[in-house]
Amino acid sequence: MVDVRGLQEAIAQFARERDWEQFHSPKNLAMALTGEVGELVELFQWLSEDASREVARDPVAAGRARDEIADVLIYLVRLAAVLEVNLDEAVRSKLQTNARKYPVEKARGNSTKSTEF
Amino acid sequence: MVDVRGLQEAIAQFARERDWEQFHSPKNLAMALTGEVGELVELFQWLSEDASREVARDPVAAGRARDEIADVLIYLVRLAAVLEVNLDEAVRSKLQTNARKYPVEKARGNSTKSTEF
Amino acid sequence: MVDVRGLQEAIAQFARERDWEQFHSPKNLAMALTGEVGELVELFQWLSEDASREVARDPVAAGRARDEIADVLIYLVRLAAVLEVNLDEAVRSKLQTNARKYPVEKARGNSTKSTEF
Amino acid sequence: MVDVRGLQEAIAQFARERDWEQFHSPKNLAMALTGEVGELVELFQWLSEDASREVARDPVAAGRARDEIADVLIYLVRLAAVLEVNLDEAVRSKLQTNARKYPVEKARGNSTKSTEF
Numbered sequence: 294m295v296d297v298r299g300l301q302e303a304i305a306q307f308a309r310e311r312d313w314e315q316f317h318s319p320k321n322l323a324m325a326l327t328g329e330v331g332e333l334v335e336l337f338q339w340l341s342e343d344a345s346r347e348v349a350r351d352p353v354a355a356g357r358a359r360d361e362i363a364d365v366l367i368y369l370v371r372l373a374a375v376l377e378v379n380l381d382e383a384v385r386s387k388l389q390t391n392a393r394k395y396p397v398e399k400a401r402g403n404s405t406k407s408t409e410f
Numbered sequence: 411m412v413d414v415r416g417l418q419e420a421i422a423q424f425a426r427e428r429d430w431e432q433f434h435s436p437k438n439l440a441m442a443l444t445g446e447v448g449e450l451v452e453l454f455q456w457l458s459e460d461a462s463r464e465v466a467r468d469p470v471a472a473g474r475a476r477d478e479i480a481d482v483l484i485y486l487v488r489l490a491a492v493l494e495v496n497l498d499e500a501v502r503s504k505l506q507t508n509a510r511k512y513p514v515e516k517a518r519g520n521s522t523k524s525t526e527f
Numbered sequence: 528m529v530d531v532r533g534l535q536e537a538i539a540q541f542a543r544e545r546d547w548e549q550f551h552s553p554k555n556l557a558m559a560l561t562g563e564v565g566e567l568v569e570l571f572q573w574l575s576e577d578a579s580r581e582v583a584r585d586p587v588a589a590g591r592a593r594d595e596i597a598d599v600l601i602y603l604v605r606l607a608a609v610l611e612v613n614l615d616e617a618v619r620s621k622l623q624t625n626a627r628k629y630p631v632e633k634a635r636g637n638s639t640k641s642t643e644f
Numbered sequence: 645m646v647d648v649r650g651l652q653e654a655i656a657q658f659a660r661e662r663d664w665e666q667f668h669s670p671k672n673l674a675m676a677l678t679g680e681v682g683e684l685v686e687l688f689q690w691l692s693e694d695a696s697r698e699v700a701r702d703p704v705a706a707g708r709a710r711d712e713i714a715d716v717l718i719y720l721v722r723l724a725a726v727l728e729v730n731l732d733e734a735v736r737s738k739l740q741t742n743a744r745k746y747p748v749e750k751a752r753g754n755s756t757k758s759t760e761f
Binding site: 294295296297299300303304307310311312313315316318319320321323324326327330333334336337340341342343345346348349355358359360362363364365366367369372373375376377378380382383384386387388390391392395397400401402403404 | 411412413414416417420421424427428429430432433435436437438440441443444447450451453454457458459460462463465466472475476477479480481482483484486487489490492493494495497499500501503504505507508509512514517518519520521
């Protein structure tokens with residue numbers, strides 16, 4: 294479902310060339326991820342939901358969103374690598390869990406958390 | 411570098427079956443992403459950096475990290491889909507930008523932001 | 528404008544009694560703050576803006592929001608304490624900066640960032 | 645323990661003068677809070693814990709931390725206001741809950757979550 298080996302290798306090389314492995318502890322990468330998610334969220338904070346759905350139609354706004362999403366993905370893939378997490382297996386397992394937690398008949402049209410069904 | 415088409419389709423179907431598309435505005439998905447990142451960060455908040463590097467060796471802690479990373483990735487891939495962002499192109503473009511911003515000779519062993527070189 | 532000395536002392540004592548000062552580095556507290564903000568954001572992620580404005584009218588939802596806001600405030604006040612930040616001075620200075628960045632005539636009814644005026 | 649009435653009134657006036665109440669739904673303010681926390685976290689992401697403890701000694705770094713903490717506090721106080729949350733009562737109640745969840749004898753020197761005692 295997910296193949297990020299190319300990106301993983303590119304980021305690893307980028308870090309190695311700059312002697313940045315020393316900074317890339319899981320703890321630090323989780324923080325860096327937070328910072329990037331904050332920048333992504335900022336793009337949508339004052340938009341209505343409808344306006345946020347229109348972002349894909351606006352080249353400037355869409356370009357910003359694209360860049361921030363890339364930043365988040367880069368740190369997430371790097372974090373998975375240093376934690377030796379196989380992202381394909383991780384999402385397969387999580388989707389199965391989610392399917393059990395949110396059976397179609399209970400979850401349909403319903404945004405309630407499974408713990409409150 | 412990144413191929414997430416399988417995951418993207420699986421998530422889209424999951425949302426469709428539950429009539430959840432109505433909730434999946436970019437604005438809402440950015441918030442959901444924040445919540446999941448918060449859960450991921452929590453795993454590392456009281457650990458030293460060294461201890462965070464050992465998480466991969468601890469099956470229980472590694473399993474939690476794996477699940478939280480999967481949650482973040484699932485929402486990120488979903489957000490990219492609703493924003494019509496091609497993740498492969500997005501990360502290629504971003505890695506090029508990063509290479510320009512952080513030339514090896516300036517960035518080596520240095521965690522300073524490029525804006526402060 | 529802000530007086531949090533009572534809370535600051537209560538938290539310091541709470542940490543001291545539990546020998547938790549060792550965990551309360553600014554780095555760790557910033558992460559703990561992230562986790563709590565994630566829990567707060569989760570409360571609103573699937574709500575429309577209008578529904579989020581009604582949360583104050585719903586005792587259960589309002590109680591949850593109250594608790595999560597308290598968690599965020601507790602870590603923020605603790606972080607300020609370990610960084611020796613005077614919150615009253617900090618917000619006074621920031622409000623002045625904001626008033627300069629967002630003059631009424633330019634900012635009226637406008638949610639654009641000051642850097643894009 | 646907490647008196648933020650002065651700040652709350654100053655922010656309300658700031659928003660009123662700019663006709664920004666329309667943007668200040670709890671949902672949007674929770675997102676704005678996320679963005680500011682992201683900026684705060686960024687200051688510490690590549691620092692060791694020890695280095696983060698030294699930030700108070702470095703006027704430039706301390707000034708940045710002070711400004712970001714102020715930004716977080718401003719949005720948090722605003723969010724509490726629109727949700728009609730009394731911050732003093734909220735933290736009193738939360739500290740009592742925390743004292744029950746983390747009895748001194750169990751929590752001493754221990755950063756484990758109460759749910760895992």
